[in-house]
Amino acid sequence: MNLKNNKKGVLRGSFTIQSKILAVCLSLALGITMVSLILSYYTEINSYRKIAESYLTQYIRFADQNFDNMIGEARKISLSIAVSNDMIYPILNNELTSEVSYDRFLQKKRITNFLSGLMTQKEYIADIMIVTRNGSVYQASQDLIVRKDLQEEDIQIALRSERAGIIYDRKKNSVIYCWPIYYKNEIKATGMINLKYDFLVDAYNMEPLRTSTVIITIPEDTVFYSNRGDEKETAHILQMIGKKEKDTGYIKINGEKQYYIRNKSGTGFMSISVLIPYRVLSKDAEKLKLKFIIIGFCAAAAAVICSVFLSRKLCRNLKQLSNNMEEIRQGNMEVRVSVQTRDEIGILADTFNRMMDQIAKLMIEIKEKEIVKKEAEQKFLDAQIEPHFLYNSINSIQYVAHMRGEEEIERVAIALSELFRSVLSNKREFITLWEEKEYIDNYILIERFKYTRDFSLIWDVEEELWAYQIPKLLLQPIVENALIHGIADKEEGVINIKVYRDENAVVVKILDNGKGIARNRLQELQEGIYKNKKSRFRRVGISNVFERIKLLFGEEYGGNIYSYQNTFTCIELTLPLYVEQYL
Known part of the structure; x- marks a missing residue:
């Protein structure tokens, strides 16, 4: 339950890989979509605007052209009148006389018809007039022009004008195109075309420009x-x-x-x-904006769906791996990941399975080592046959020897009693090298009572290593082996114990000058087969000492045996320099 809650807490405090992939996919998809839509939107807007600008510009030019055409038509009419000498000159001649005749009436009628013909199908022309200097008026329309009308300001300006042009009266919105009519190098009349103002500006009032x-x-x-x-x-x-x-x-x-x-x-x-x-x-931007919003919404929805689908597909195997790891976390060490893909997840799953197989193998090895360690400890405990009873018995022997004056027996009993006391009272697994020396010295004192030949025990230890921590009774079995199998039958036998530092390790060498070990026997010892069973201390053989070191400190530590028959035997132990982490 705690593991599940812990997992949920971890997931709450962080994003899963699927959510991260989903976020990245969505960010990229939505980002690209939005940027594309925005660019497209503004491109379309600019395109619409430019089209509108172009259309309106063209329309204005069309309206201008239409206006120019109407003014141009007025000029053409004025030219037509100017070159119609047979029509104009007679009335100019008649202006020299005031005689009223039927011919003059016909002449005026002919002029009126001529002007009316020029005005035909020209809706923007209100009237065409010729006004002589004597005030005679010839006009195309039926509207009667009286002398009062000729006094209007725009008419007077036209009559006084010595060149062709347009007269505009803003108050009346009157537009007159006028031109002088010459006869014998003198202005005898003025032609006027009255243009309809509303027609001229009508093109500017239509829909595009309203x-x-x-x-x-x-x-x-x-x-x-x-x-x-x-x-x-x-x-x-x-x-x-x-x-x-x-x-x-x-x-x-x-x-x-x-x-x-x-x-x-x-x-x-x-x-x-x-x-x-x-x-x-x-x-049209609002309509376009709505269209792009709909497109953007559809694109975003498609991006979300695709991103969710892709993230799930990409993380399916990873999720399975995570679930399998959670099962292992809860204690099911038999779980294996079944991912068949050949991508990085497949490689990771295969590596994970290999790792779990290796862990299972290591766990079996650890269990086996634990069994071996427990068996060694049990053998060591079994070797202590009623230690308190023996301790009390040795004290009794010491007391009797003292009462009878047997000093040598008393010394041996004291040494043996001290050795038992130290072993029984010290419950620590690790002791200092100095304490180990005291055990060995008491053991040697006891063994000297048994052997008739004298032998020496030499300690060669770097001063700072006396406080070095080693497993209790680690060296004693080796010293015992050197004594019994090495120098027991030798005159002036020597056991040399040397302890020194070697980089990040402590090396202990127990060297004797005894009979050595035959080559085939040495090979057996190196293979861990040899076990001595002569005493309770000897039951823990040299191979067990090596195994004990490996169990405590790891495979990189242990021991080795060097020997040459009839010359020497050397037991070398390699221990870690810093043992505090193993205590």
Whole structure:
């Protein structure tokens, strides 16, 4: 239960690999989708705007062309009248006399019909007139022109004009195209074409420009047409546009972004300035935005679905590996991962299975070593046959020897009693090298009583190593073996115990100058077969000492035997320099 809760706590505090892959996939997919949509959106918006700009520019040019065509037609009519000498000159001659006759009536009628013919199918022309210096009026329409009408300001300006041009009366919205008519190098009459103002500006009032500001100016910056009622605002707009170098572009008027178009008519008679609000150019943006939002939503949904599918597929084997590891974490060491893919997860699963097989093998080895260790410890404990009874018996022997004056027996009994006391009272598994020396010295004192030949025990130890911790009674079996099988039958036998540091290890050598070991016997000992059973100390053989070291410190530590028959035997032990971590 604790393991499950712990796992849940770990998952709450961190993201799983699947969630990370999902997050990365979503981020990339959504990021690319959003960037693409935004770029496409603004590209489309710019495209729509440019199309609108182009369309409106073309329409304005069309309207200008239409205006120019009407003015051009008026000029053509004036030229037609000017070159019709047979029609015009007679009335100019008649102007020299005031005689009223039937011929003059017919002549006037012929002129009227001629002018009417020129005006046919020209809806933008209200009237065509010829006014002589004597005040005679010849006109195409049926509207009667009286002398009072000739006093109008625009008519008077036209009559005084010495060149062809357009007269515009802003108050009446009257547009007159006039030209002088010469006879014998003198101005004898004035031709006038009265243009319909509404027809001239009608093209600028149609749908494409109804939401725009249109201002038409004629020479001397006179405002010919403006759909803005405020004259000051109109003047301000003309001033702002006039500062621009380009004929098209963007400008801010009263804080609103607008697209301006400035165009001069082909005839040079007028200039047009148009302001189109940016929102008008971008009116399709909202529809386009909605379309892109729907596309973005669908793309995002597809990205989420694909990301979830891919992340699950990618992490399926990894999740299985994680679940199998959790089972092992809960104690099921028999679990193995069954992933057949040849990718990194498959390699990881195969490595994991190999590792678990190795762990299982190591666990078996550890169990076997534990059994061996327990057997060795049991044998050591079995060797202590009623130790307290023996200890008390030895004390009794010591007391009797003392009472009878047997000093040598008393010394041996004291040494043996001290050895038993030390072993029984010291429950620690590790003791100092100095304490081990005391055990061995007591043992040697006891053995000297048994042997008739004298022998020596020499300690060669680096001073700081006397406090070095070693397993209790580690050296005693080796010293016992050297004494019994090495120097027991030798005169002046020597056992030399040397302890020194060698890099990160402590080396202990027990060397004797005894009879040595035959080669085949040495091989048996090196294989761990040889075991001595002569005493309770000898029951723990040399091979057991080596095995004990490996069990305590690991396979890199242990011992070795070197010997040459009839010359020497050396038992070498290798121990870790720092044993605190094993205590």
